[in-house]
Amino acid sequence: MRQRAEVSRVRREPDPSVRAFVRRALAAGLVVVVAGLAVVGQRVQHVHLSYRLDALATERTRLSALVNQLEVEVATLRSPARIGSRARQLGLATPGPEQVRQAREYVAGGQGVAGSGQGTVASVVPLPDAGPGAPRP
Numbered sequence: 001m002r003q004r005a006e007v008s009r010v011r012r013e014p015d016p017s018v019r020a021f022v023r024r025a026l027a028a029g030l031v032v033v034v035a036g037l038a039v040v041g042q043r044v045q046h047v048h049l050s051y052r053l054d055a056l057a058t059e060r061t062r063l064s065a066l067v068n069q070l071e072v073e074v075a076t077l078r079s080p081a082r083i084g085s086r087a088r089q090l091g092l093a094t095p096g097p098e099q100v101r102q103a104r105e106y107v108a109g110g111q112g113v114a115g116s117g118q119g120t121v122a123s124v125v126p127l128p129d130a131g132p133g134a135p136r137p
Contacts, residue, residue, distance in 0.1 A: 076082065087093075
C-alpha cells in the first residue's frame with residue numbers, strides 16, 4: 001500500500017518562467033540593498049569628514065590666535081626701550097667715543113680687506129686680555 005501512495009502523488013514540474021521571475025526579483029532586491037548600503041556608507045563618511053573639518057577649523061582658529069599672541073610677544077621683546085632697560089639692568093652702558101673703533105674693512109670707501117677682495121679680515125686693534133677663564137671671541 002505504501003508503494004501505491006508514493007506512486008499516486010502528483011509531481012508538479014516547476015514552471016521556468018516562475019524561476020526566472022524569482023531570480024530577477026532576487027537580483028533586483030540585491031541591487032537595491034547594495035545601493036542602500038552604499039548610500040548609508042557615504043552618509044557615514046560625510047558625517048565623519050564634517051566632524052574632522054570642524055575640529056581642524058577649531059584648531060586653525062586656536063593656532064591663529066596663538067600666532068598673533070606670539071607676534072605681539074616678539075614685538076614686545078624686540079622693542080628698543082625694553083632692550084635698553086634690560087641692558088641697564090645687566091649693567092651695560094652706552095660706549096663712549098673713545099671705546100668705539102671702526103673697522104676699515106666695513107667703512108664705505110675704506111682701503112680694508114673687504115674693499116680689496118682679499119677675503120680675510122684681521123683685527124687692527126689688539127684685544128685686551130680679559131684674564132684666565134674669560135671667553136675669547
